Amino acid sequence: MLRTEAPQVLGALVRRFGRFDVAEDAVQEALLAAGRAWPVEGVPENPRSWLIRIGYRRMVDLLRADQARRRREQEAGLAELAMQNPDRQSGPPPETDDSLALLLLCCHPALSATSQVALTLRAVGGLTTAEIAHAYGTSENTMGTRISRAKQQLARAGARFTPPTEADRDTRLAAATQVLYLIFNEGYTASTGDRLARLDLTAEAIRLTRMLHRSLPADAEVTGLLALMLLTEARRPARTGGHDELIPLDEQDRSRWDAALIREGTDLLDQVWSRRQAGPYQLQAAIAAVHAAAPSPERTDWPQIAVLYLWLERLSPTAPVRLSRVVAVAKAYGPARGLALLDDLDRRFRLDQDPLVRQRVLAVRAHLLRMTGDAAGAARLYREAAALTGNQVEQRYLLDQAEGVS
Structure with a gap:
């Protein structure tokens, strides 16, 4: 529950105060307070409102300590007065889902791709610093420093918790989809460790992409990205054997592929493929759909896959795409x-x-x-x-x- 609520609490604080760096610390304090209080007192009727109230109070304390930010201190004082005066409270904070706004904020162009991924996993995914560090094969201290610097960069860039403008919408959305793609890929084949995959990362990437798709159902590339993830994830149960050994695609037991995910991914792809404006994610999803449609390795339509990779290479001329075309x-x-x-x-x-x-x-x-x-x-x-x-x-x-x- 705490992991699910954390992004919403963070969104409420950032929306109110505009200070992502300080709000993230306040949320952690609220989560710690919940971890101490709830096992003894029980989970409150409205957990999110409880966390937001504690976060508000901690935010006031943190902003007061920031003597160099007198204007922010005044705003925090007003917030504290509001919290102390029940007559000014019209009920619990609104149940607003701020995940999309947080995702776009974490994918701010001022940040490097690595920082965007780390901050997204921390703020929107609710993963701990230790979990993110483990996923990327680094120490908790190193990852903590990276996340802290990312928050400082956002503050220096003047990033605000506001929807993207028409001028930067496409750039921010492209960054967000790239971050989600990177998270999924790292989860599907982990770069380090004794496990082939990190299921927590693939699940989080799919959850966030579903959220993005719900917000932008008409965006063909967002739809294509979700279809790609679902069609790829459908093969995961057959990728490893009883001793966690890797099983290549041609040797997998296709009866173990997740038929429900294949149907969902294929249906999503069909919704946008007819527009004939396929982007890189739609093309990758199309390749995954060709694999999913083949009842056996021998009946895979490899010529079609080779053509799709050639098309993909023209749009995204990267080394991994070129190597995949070689195999096809x-x-x-x-x-x-x-x-x-x-x-x-x-x-x-x-x-x-x-x-x-x-x-x-x-x-x-x-x-x-x-x-x-x-x-x-x-x-x-x-x-x-x-x-x-x-x-x-x-x-x-x-x-x-x-x-x-x-």
């Missing part, structure tokens, strides 16, 4: 065509020199070499790729592949 071409037209395309892309874009994707480049090349019969070359590259990943499940899989072709 190899599946559709043979490993020799895939290797030729990989060599061409490597020459033109130096993919193997990019530290962010070098591990995947090696793994893809190893897979293609294995398909052509070059066992020694494949084993060597599988081992090199294994040495570059911080995810232990993925590492074990790559080493097993190396042993399998040696």
